[in-house]
Amino acid sequence: MTKKEILVLEDLLGSNKKIAADIREKLSQKGILTVNLMSSPGAGKTTLLESIAEHLTPDHKMAVIEGDIETERDAERIRAKGIPAWQIITGGACHLEAKMVGKLLPEIPPDLDFLFIENVGNLVCPASYDLGENIRCVLLSTPEGDDKPKKYPKAFTTSDWLIITKTDLVPPVPFDIQRAIKEAQEVNPSLKTFTVSALKGKGVEELVGQLISALKKLRKDNA
Amino acid sequence: MTKKEILVLEDLLGSNKKIAADIREKLSQKGILTVNLMSSPGAGKTTLLESIAEHLTPDHKMAVIEGDIETERDAERIRAKGIPAWQIITGGACHLEAKMVGKLLPEIPPDLDFLFIENVGNLVCPASYDLGENIRCVLLSTPEGDDKPKKYPKAFTTSDWLIITKTDLVPPVPFDIQRAIKEAQEVNPSLKTFTVSALKGKGVEELVGQLISALKKLRKDNA
Numbered sequence: 001m002t003k004k005e006i007l008v009l010e011d012l013l014g015s016n017k018k019i020a021a022d023i024r025e026k027l028s029q030k031g032i033l034t035v036n037l038m039s040s041p042g043a044g045k046t047t048l049l050e051s052i053a054e055h056l057t058p059d060h061k062m063a064v065i066e067g068d069i070e071t072e073r074d075a076e077r078i079r080a081k082g083i084p085a086w087q088i089i090t091g092g093a094c095h096l097e098a099k100m101v102g103k104l105l106p107e108i109p110p111d112l113d114f115l116f117i118e119n120v121g122n123l124v125c126p127a128s129y130d131l132g133e134n135i136r137c138v139l140l141s142t143p144e145g146d147d148k149p150k151k152y153p154k155a156f157t158t159s160d161w162l163i164i165t166k167t168d169l170v171p172p173v174p175f176d177i178q179r180a181i182k183e184a185q186e187v188n189p190s191l192k193t194f195t196v197s198a199l200k201g202k203g204v205e206e207l208v209g210q211l212i213s214a215l216k217k218l219r220k221d222n223a
Numbered sequence: 224m225t226k227k228e229i230l231v232l233e234d235l236l237g238s239n240k241k242i243a244a245d246i247r248e249k250l251s252q253k254g255i256l257t258v259n260l261m262s263s264p265g266a267g268k269t270t271l272l273e274s275i276a277e278h279l280t281p282d283h284k285m286a287v288i289e290g291d292i293e294t295e296r297d298a299e300r301i302r303a304k305g306i307p308a309w310q311i312i313t314g315g316a317c318h319l320e321a322k323m324v325g326k327l328l329p330e331i332p333p334d335l336d337f338l339f340i341e342n343v344g345n346l347v348c349p350a351s352y353d354l355g356e357n358i359r360c361v362l363l364s365t366p367e368g369d370d371k372p373k374k375y376p377k378a379f380t381t382s383d384w385l386i387i388t389k390t391d392l393v394p395p396v397p398f399d400i401q402r403a404i405k406e407a408q409e410v411n412p413s414l415k416t417f418t419v420s421a422l423k424g425k426g427v428e429e430l431v432g433q434l435i436s437a438l439k440k441l442r443k444d445n446a
Contacts, residue, residue, distance in 0.1 A: 008227055042367025069375055070375075071370075123264045123345070124317040125345075141366060143265060143389065144263075144264055145265045151291055151296065172392070173366075173392070
């Protein structure tokens with residue numbers, strides 16, 4: 001990168017950080033737990049959210065912000081489950097930024113428990129942009145291969161949780177779950193890990209239990 | 224984007240375009256067909272190259288430039304097949320640029336038939352950077368879902384060939400090959416399509432046949 005490019009990027013990241021901190025403070029004070037989901041395209045973010053919705057509602061209230069380059073398809077899938085969803089169409093941009101989320105804040109119902117943000121499908125660029133979340137999750141689907149944490153480290157070093165998805169495809173898909181977890185924890189020792197098959201409903205209950213615990217902790221810290 | 228950000232990006236893309244045109248001219252004049260492979264992480268670019276190598280060699284000479292954010296793993300896999308490979312480690316950058324390829328030109332053997340460039344695993348950003356290729360391929364693996372062409376259109380509008388990979392996983396993976404092809408061709412009517420399972424060796428022979436035809440055409444145009 002040229003010096004000019006680096007300066008522009010630093011400006012952008014600095015301003016994003018401030019907006020994100022403001023979003024986190026506002027939502028946390030309302031007792032809303034915000035979760036940012038990052039992954040490659042097609043790793044199963046929307047399918048996981050559909051499955052989470054089945055476990056969380058009606059006892060808890062959730063909403064989803066969908067980030068996509070084009071189409072409103074993901075928001076439509078979430079709305080079909082009776083969950084409020086807003087679609088951000090980036091029109092080419094490869095990641096969400098805090099200012100895009102910030103613009104939606106006035107529309108977020110104040111009595112919400114969970115706000116999920118589904119990032120643009122991209123295992124690289126979204127990792128550089130804090131969106132004001134309390135928990136950042138990286139999803140790794142088994143067909144992508146167990147060698148990804150060291151090849152795409154930033155998504156793993158900046159995340160709190162690793163969710164290995166599509167475990168029902170192993171075998172025939174050659175994916176060593178223990179190898180993937182070991183490699184991810186070498187990159188980020190504090191990463192909490194989950195394994196799920198959202199299509200088969202496996203592992204989602206445990207994940208939802210941890211989301212509810214995190215919500216309780218947030219509200220206790222607020223009190 | 225701010226006006227300053229847009230100007231920096233325009234500079235970058237303009238300069239990339241010139242370098243790419245120079246690379247294409249130099250390699251084409253040597254009779255080397257250059258192919259840029261783009262896809263999401265884990266869509267099977269390296270596995271496809273391993274399978275192509277088995278079909279192309281020893282009758283043809285091929286080499287590979289590998290682009291990754293970190294690690295030399297993909298180049299090692301290609302070298303294990305007896306194929307020369309250079310690893311570009313971008314150190315965080317989400318795509319290859321023509322200048323990175325240009326630096327390797329002095330090392331490319333002049334008697335090569337095919338030069339493959341495996342881009343960073345990312346279905347978004349690489350689509351904006353011409354690398355000097357003759358043929359741009361986008362890979363879409365069946366576990367990613369058949370709804371991707373309209374969600375990530377630029378990778379499909381800028382490509383010459385679409386290669387649907389991991390067809391052996393359908394079923395159980397819910398992927399409608401005809402839907403994916405139809406949608407991709409709505410986005411780009413001139414897209415040539417292939418379906419392969421590189422692990423099972425299915426469809427690769429036809430793809431290799433088309434590569435050899437394209438090489439012959441390049442050399443005929445040169446003569």
